Amino acid sequence: xxxRRRCCCEVICWYFVEPFDQSLSGTTDMGANWNEVVGDWxxxxxxxxxxxxxxxxxxxxxxxxxxxxxxxxxxxxxxxLDIYDPQTGDIYYLYPACTxxxxxxxxxxxxxxxxxxxxxxxxxxxIGTETETMEIVPNEFGWVRAICCVxxxxxxxxxxMNYGVIAACWDDSADPGxxxxxxxxxDNSGRDPxxxxxxxxxxxxxxxxxxxxYDCFCRCRKFAPSRELKLTIFGATGRYACAGGAxxxxxxxxxxxxxxxxxxxxxxxxxxxxxxxxxxxHCAAQDPAEHEGQNxxxxxxxxxNDCCHMNPDRCDGAEATVLSTCVPFNLVFGxxxxxxxxxxxxxxxxxxxLTELEITTGEFWISVxx
Amino acid sequence: xSITPIHQCQCRGDEAVAxxxxxxxxxxxxxxxxxxxxxxxxxxxxxxxxxxxxxxGQMGHARAAYSVSRTHSQGVGTELSRMLGRCxxxxxxxxxxxxxxxxxxxxxxxxxxxxxxxxxxxDTQMDAHTIERILRxxxxxVQTKSQVVKEVDDGSAK
Numbered sequence: 001x002x003x004r005r006r007c008c009c010e011v012i013c014w015y016f017v018e019p020f021d022q023s024l025s026g027t028t029d030m031g032a033n034w035n036e037v038v039g040d041w042x043x044x045x046x047x048x049x050x051x052x053x054x055x056x057x058x059x060x061x062x063x064x065x066x067x068x069x070x071x072x073x074x075x076x077x078x079x080x081l082d083i084y085d086p087q088t089g090d091i092y093y094l095y096p097a098c099t100x101x102x103x104x105x106x107x108x109x110x111x112x113x114x115x116x117x118x119x120x121x122x123x124x125x126x127i128g129t130e131t132e133t134m135e136i137v138p139n140e141f142g143w144v145r146a147i148c149c150v151x152x153x154x155x156x157x158x159x160x161m162n163y164g165v166i167a168a169c170w171d172d173s174a175d176p177g178x179x180x181x182x183x184x185x186x187d188n189s190g191r192d193p194x195x196x197x198x199x200x201x202x203x204x205x206x207x208x209x210x211x212x213x214y215d216c217f218c219r220c221r222k223f224a225p226s227r228e229l230k231l232t233i234f235g236a237t238g239r240y241a242c243a244g245g246a247x248x249x250x251x252x253x254x255x256x257x258x259x260x261x262x263x264x265x266x267x268x269x270x271x272x273x274x275x276x277x278x279x280x281x282h283c284a285a286q287d288p289a290e291h292e293g294q295n296x297x298x299x300x301x302x303x304x305n306d307c308c309h310m311n312p313d314r315c316d317g318a319e320a321t322v323l324s325t326c327v328p329f330n331l332v333f334g335x336x337x338x339x340x341x342x343x344x345x346x347x348x349x350x351x352x353x354l355t356e357l358e359i360t361t362g363e364f365w366i367s368v369x370x
Numbered sequence: 371x372s373i374t375p376i377h378q379c380q381c382r383g384d385e386a387v388a389x390x391x392x393x394x395x396x397x398x399x400x401x402x403x404x405x406x407x408x409x410x411x412x413x414x415x416x417x418x419x420x421x422x423x424x425x426x427g428q429m430g431h432a433r434a435a436y437s438v439s440r441t442h443s444q445g446v447g448t449e450l451s452r453m454l455g456r457c458x459x460x461x462x463x464x465x466x467x468x469x470x471x472x473x474x475x476x477x478x479x480x481x482x483x484x485x486x487x488x489x490x491x492x493d494t495q496m497d498a499h500t501i502e503r504i505l506r507x508x509x510x511x512v513q514t515k516s517q518v519v520k521e522v523d524d525g526s527a528k
Binding site for chain 2: 230232234235245246247325327328330332365
């Protein structure tokens with residue numbers, strides 16, 4: 001049997017990894033994969049160092065890789081770099097979407113070590129107009145990892161630190177431009193003996209035409225929704241009729257244990273009764289092929305009043321229905337249908353069961369848009 | 371270039387305004403929030419969706435579309451394409467979806483199509499007998515799923 005052909009969608013995502021394992025010790029040559037724009041970079045002991053010959057370090061040192069990603073994914077990059085033994089005052093940069101081997105792009109991710117004397121260390125991470133202070137614990141060998149990703153198509157950028165920590169500094173209106181190169185740098189003020197030491201540089205595509213690569217944005221197909229969305233109840237009938245049109249902003253909770261959008265809808269019925277519905281929307285990493293928005297799930301909880309006497313499978317993390325579209329971004333959840341006992345006092349939201357005896361059913365839908 | 375009305379949002383925003391600020395949009399036959407009005411006015415993709423009857427809040431089409439798309443997603447062609455692998459869309463998927471169960475009347479034709487398609491992901495044509503077995507399996511699955519959907523729809527209609 002002959003060799004199998006590679007099917008169309010099995011295009012390998014483009015990436016470039018630099019472990020700095022070349023035998024370049026003792027020289028200032030970083031090899032053909034790099035352009036030393038500012039500073040005196042080199043490889044010592046299988047690590048990348050800067051200003052190792054003179055000691056100290058160079059201000060605004062910058063190095064850009066000569067490896068460029070495919071044109072189709074220009075401006076869409078995932079970058080990471082390992083940093084050894086950071087000290088208070090150290091400032092490191094990742095430069096995504098550089099427009100040439102000596103030109104930075106429109107955005108930079110800045111990692112400033114505010115205090116390395118404690119554990120965890122304190123860092124300020126900045127990208128675009130957003131800054132987050134993060135508590136970072138180096139691994140057992142003293143390394144921390146700086147990560148960023150940018151998406152020219154969606155106009156978004158994220159930056160964060162360390163292994164497995166997904167709390168991110170997220171600017172959802174920051175365009176990195178369409179650069180295809182990348183690099184890193186630092187702006188220290190006197191480290192010795194080797195300035196900075198770093199390792200394991202990685203740059204890769206976020207996706208190719210058919211395949212999601214090492215992405216860090218939640219996506220609805222290829223569309224990346226922003227950190228603030230809008231939830232609206234519609235199609236409300238019967239016992240939930242007064243909930244129609246109620247809406248709330250859905251905001252991204254930017255903490256390691258809260259990676260979701262959430263918002264609270266308040267509905268006040270004609271009888272003066274008010275209930276609050278807590279809405280939490282999660283996003284799985286990849287959008288399945290079944291239908292658009294299938295990777296989004298929405299959970300509802302009625303605060304203070306357990307009024308969720310409705311199809312419970314919908315209340316507890318149901319996926320967006322096939323009515324959903326990614327462009328325009330409109331996730332549709334529902335129908336949420338009343339199934340509980342009508343006599344339940346907590347469910348007298350829109351009608352009083354003692355006076356509106358005929359209204360025993362009801363439903364509503366939910367739309368999440370930009 | 372002059373702007374024709376279809377390129378503008380047809381909602382006024384002051385029709386039958388409810389206490390919660392929503393209003394009834396006659397043009398799109400749905401109740402809209404002020405945020406949706408803004409999307410309608412400023413975003414062409416949203417406006418197009420409303421003009422097609424598939425915009426946020428358009429309940430008139432929601433149930434029908436929900437039911438149709440659920441059924442549609444279980445078409446024979448769609449299922450067969452999935453079984454063959456999602457790398458490439460099976461060129462005749464829609465034809466098989468349209469035929470539905472009746473595709474069993476076109477087995478030789480379908481076998482030839484799949485054999486040709488199989489050359490896009492392997493070097494030799496798939497065996498005709500295997501293709502026919504896969505096809506019958508797919509039809510059986512689609513029939514089972516359609517029955518479940520029908521029962522659910524019948525149940526919810528009551």
